[in-house]
Amino acid sequence: MAQIIGGIGTSHVPAVGAAIDHNKQNEPYWVPYFEKIAPVRAWVREAKPDVCIIAYNDHASAFSLALIPTFAIGVAATFPPADEGYGPRQVPDVAGHPPLAWHLAESLILDEFDMTIVNEMSVDHGLTVPLSVMFDQPEEWPCKVVPLCVNVIQYPAPTGNRCYQLGKAIRRAVDEFPGDERVLILGTGGMSHQLQGERAGLVNADFDLSFLDRIVTDPGGQAAVPHTDYLREAGSEGIELVMWMIMRGALDEQVREVHRAHHVPTSNTSNGVIVLENA
Amino acid sequence: MTTKYPRATPDRAPRDYDDIPGTYVMDGDHSRRGYALNMFCMSLNQEANRDAFRADESGYLDAYALTDDQREAVLQRDWLGLLRLGGNIYYTFKLAIFDGLSMQQVGASMSGIEAEEFQQMMIDGGRPIEGNRTIADRGAAPAQEQH
Ligand SMILES: [Fe+2]
Numbered sequence: 001m002a003q004i005i006g007g008i009g010t011s012h013v014p015a016v017g018a019a020i021d022h023n024k025q026n027e028p029y030w031v032p033y034f035e036k037i038a039p040v041r042a043w044v045r046e047a048k049p050d051v052c053i054i055a056y057n058d059h060a061s062a063f064s065l066a067l068i069p070t071f072a073i074g075v076a077a078t079f080p081p082a083d084e085g086y087g088p089r090q091v092p093d094v095a096g097h098p099p100l101a102w103h104l105a106e107s108l109i110l111d112e113f114d115m116t117i118v119n120e121m122s123v124d125h126g127l128t129v130p131l132s133v134m135f136d137q138p139e140e141w142p143c144k145v146v147p148l149c150v151n152v153i154q155y156p157a158p159t160g161n162r163c164y165q166l167g168k169a170i171r172r173a174v175d176e177f178p179g180d181e182r183v184l185i186l187g188t189g190g191m192s193h194q195l196q197g198e199r200a201g202l203v204n205a206d207f208d209l210s211f212l213d214r215i216v217t218d219p220g221g222q223a224a225v226p227h228t229d230y231l232r233e234a235g236s237e238g239i240e241l242v243m244w245m246i247m248r249g250a251l252d253e254q255v256r257e258v259h260r261a262h263h264v265p266t267s268n269t270s271n272g273v274i275v276l277e278n279a
Numbered sequence: 280m281t282t283k284y285p286r287a288t289p290d291r292a293p294r295d296y297d298d299i300p301g302t303y304v305m306d307g308d309h310s311r312r313g314y315a316l317n318m319f320c321m322s323l324n325q326e327a328n329r330d331a332f333r334a335d336e337s338g339y340l341d342a343y344a345l346t347d348d349q350r351e352a353v354l355q356r357d358w359l360g361l362l363r364l365g366g367n368i369y370y371t372f373k374l375a376i377f378d379g380l381s382m383q384q385v386g387a388s389m390s391g392i393e394a395e396e397f398q399q400m401m402i403d404g405g406r407p408i409e410g411n412r413t414i415a416d417r418g419a420a421p422a423q424e425q426h
Binding site: 061083086153155199200203206232236237268 | 362387390
């Protein structure tokens with residue numbers, strides 16, 4: 001049977017992708033961040049995932065206000081990088097895993113999570129930056145990907161608890177998948193940041209560090225945190241952190257924190273990365 | 280602040296997030312107001328549309344059912360005004376990308392400071408949460424910009 005080998009929570013800041021794409025990793029602004037994530041990259045190299053299930057959000061790239069699925073799962077064989085307004089990121093196409101993706105879609109819907117099934121979709125920085133965070137600049141991404149796209153732009157995003165429960169349902173589905181795939185699950189976005197308005201640039205490092213603590217030791221408690229607390233305390237775009245709850249839900253009740261990085265700033269954003277293994 | 284457009288009064292009952300300062304939550308009320316504006320911004324994802332908009336901004340906007348204020352805010356690149364008129368930052372940022380601006384430059388404009396000052400604020404740890412939790416909070420904090 002397929003196996004969840006761990007979970008990673010990570011920010012998916014576009015500027016990080018740009019720094020990697022334009023070889024700025026050695027510039028003084030970027031050195032501290034990339035030093036902090038080096039152990040994450042080492043862990044992933046060692047862990048050798050066959051597939052990553054990546055919970056991320058689309059930022060007005062593949063989906064617009066014309067159609068707003070709360071949870072969408074990509075079942076295609078390939079997902080091209082999206083043109084977000086600059087031309088597509090020059091990174092490899094993302095290979096899907098249709099058998100696992102369809103298994104997840106069917107299992108989740110029968111488990112009462114009403115997924116939107118997507119056969120054609122481009123993927124934006126929300127999905128490709130975490131791949132770059134893990135794998136740097138390979139010729140081809142070294143694993144397949146099941147994109148799990150979550151609406152966090154149009155209010156209301158799914159609740160933290162709904163995300164947490166979805167993660168648990170994903171775990172049940174993966175455990176039943178007849179294959180020997182090593183599956184890594186990612187929750188992406190955040191940490192505290194506000195892109196919009198007069199409060200742009202907001203960072204709340206205390207909130208972020210508490211979130212990192214609680215996602216390890218008290219995920220049920222963190223899952224109960226209401227939207228307004230995120231909006232107020234972590235900034236309007238900090239609501240992306242609910243997607244980390246999907247990752248956490250797919251892991252055991254008890255987890256071991258393997259690595260943690262926190263860095264302010266990357267562009268307008270407080271950047272966090274955490275690696276968890278089942279204890 | 281740097282826009283002549285006032286913050287819209289929501290066409291719904293008050294909510295607990297209404298007192299978060301400088302924050303335009305993309306709820307149904309906001310989304311309804313900004314649909315055409317945001318869909319115009321979204322169209323700039325396509326290169327052919329960027330070329331068409333570059334060639335004739337005003338003519339291009341005719342295809343979208345914008346209010347006069349929205350049209351003017353687009354043409355003026357009134358980044359804060361665009362939010363107040365129903366825009367969402369992920370959408371309005373498409374217009375900023377079109378102009379070659381970074382998120383930090385737009386963030387500086389929306390918060391009424393210079394881009395260098397904004398960049399330094401981020402390097403120094405970002406805009407602090409203290410004094411920025413509620414509108415009342417913000418008014419009471421003399422060190423913070425008043426909006
Ligand atoms: Fe995001």
